[in-house]
Amino acid sequence: MNDFHSKLITLLGEEHVITDLPLRKQLSKDFYWYSPVLSEMFEDKIADYVVKPANEEEIKNILTLAVQNNIPVTIRGAGTGNYGQIIPMNGGILIDTTRMNNIIQVEDGSVRVESGIKLGVVEKKLRELNQELCIYPTTYIKATAGGFVSGGSGGIGSITWGNLWDGNVLELRVITMEETPRVLTVKGEDMMNYIHSYGTTGIITEIVFKTTQRVEWTQCIASFSNLENSLLFSEKTAKDYKIKKRSISTCEWPIPSYFQPLQKVIEPDKHIVILEVEDQHFEHVKTLAAEHDGAITYEIPSSNYQKGIRLSDFTWNHTTLWALKANEKMTYLQGSFTLDRYLEQIQLIKEKYKDEFYNHFDWMRSKGELIPQQIPLIRYSTKEHLYEMIAFCESIGVKIFDPHTNLLEEGGWEAYIDSVVQKKKENDPFGLLNPGKIGVISDLVKG
Structure with missing residues (x-):
């Protein structure tokens, strides 16, 4: 045992400092393998230590020790991200936040939580109190609050x-990585430096999410023989402000054939x-489907909402997961x-x-504007052909958010x-927080 390892054990206790190789490998991964490009890039990346702090004080002590020894630090929630956000590019310490898992305060219209809590726990508690999260990822049962804010963007409710940046995060508590770490309270526009920034600017320890009144949601599937009709139905439903909705996801055939639990x-x-x-509003939606030569072919009543099978498990990037289970040559893009x-x-x-190219839209709003947001499924052959497809999409006005890069500014x-x-x-002067994820400051990276 080296001196640095001994100091970590002194700070956290032996049971919260992981050096076991198989477990370090497991915890150093997320769902980057959705991308064949990232699979090659990340396969051999592994943390030297995985640590599990219980509170802010322990995090500050870890960061101080890391700065003193010039050791990089990466942050992990549940590892449900898709872009390698948590991959320790230069080894070092991986901080697992899942012991920091408390709901601190629930108020009318907001909830304050620790970063390591699972969003499924938060949503369950809120619904018991006649509230619910405004937005959450399809991985909410496992995903942590901090992981969603640091690496996500939108999802169910969008x-x-x-x-996230449309007023759905009200406040953040952040620790800097300096010789003497600071604890910051971040609000307003400054939160854009932390939301979806992969933990490169600071370690989020608490989040205040916006909440809304609980709604009784019916889940359903509308089926159409014609793709255009399915899209026009989706658009009309999305535009109708009288219809309260939490999700509208359109899947071109054969994508539905990949959904084995729904066969x-x-x-x-x-x-x-x-x-x-x-x-x-369910009856009105049935009428709209019929007007577009479609029909509601499956329904889950609100009494079974978030119990058993959840149709949200077949939306957003879950569609890619089902496709990969059916055909490992598939991958995906993200575009507006x-x-x-x-x-x-x-x-x-x-x-x-x-x-x-198979169409899959998750309709959403951004700054109030309705966006036909795509996570299409792509038959993968080569990296060169993939980027040819991206270039073509952008040439016809489709904005692609590249999910096949590890760099924040390219995604x-x-x-x-x-x-x-x-x-x-300002917050990480030694360039030790999640190095290798921002290309334009690679000269700051040490270790």
Whole structure:
């Protein structure tokens, strides 16, 4: 046992300092393998130590020790991200936050939690108190609050409430990585330097989420013989402010064929729309589906909401997971289409790439604007062909957020990267927080 290892044990106790190789390998991974490009890049990356602090004081002590020894630090929640956000590129210490798992305070319209708590626990407690989270990821049963804020963007609820940065995070508590770490209370615009920044600018220890009144949600599947009709139905439902909804997800056939747990209720050769709508609006949604030559073919009543099978498990990037289980040659992209020409954009892509590109939209709002947001499934052949497809999509006005890069500024965060870099220099002057995830400051990386 070396001196540094001994000091970690003194700070945390032996049971909370992990050096076992198989467990370090396991905890040093997330779902980056959705991308064949990232799979090659990250396969051999592993932390030297995994530590599990119980509170802010222990985190501050870990960071002080790491700075003194010039050792990089990466933060992990549940490891449900898809871009390698938690991968320790330069080894060092991986901080597992899952012992910090308390609900601190629930108020009308907000909930304050520690970063390591599972969002499923938060949602369950809120619904008991007649509230619910505005947005959460499809992985909410396992995903942690801090992991969602640091590495996520939107999810279930985004059709109404937008992304994390659309007022759904009210406050953050953050620890800096300096010789003497500071504890910051972050609000307002400054939160953009921490939301979806992969833990490069500070360690989030507490989050205040916006909440809303509990709604009784019906889950259902609408089926259509025609893809365009399924999309027009989705668009009309999304635009109708009278319909309360938590999710609208449109899947081109054969994507539904990959959903093995739903095979008994999926009709062959049908394009589907998966919805969560308020009970009292369900009949209206049925009427809208019929107006677009479709029908509701499966329903889960609100009495069974979040019990047993959840249709949210077949939306957002869960669709990629089901496709990979069925065909390991699949991967995905992420893109925003243009509302007034998305049908034209789809046609152009399908004409060029045919069954290499399967449409999957998760409709959402961003800053109040309705966005046809895509996580299409891609038949993967080579990296070069993948980036040819990306270039074509962007040439016709589709904004692609590249999920096949480890760099924050290349994955869609370029508009905020200058501010993030400045904040990193303030909070992490030695460049030790999650190094290798911001390319424009690679000269800061040490170790």
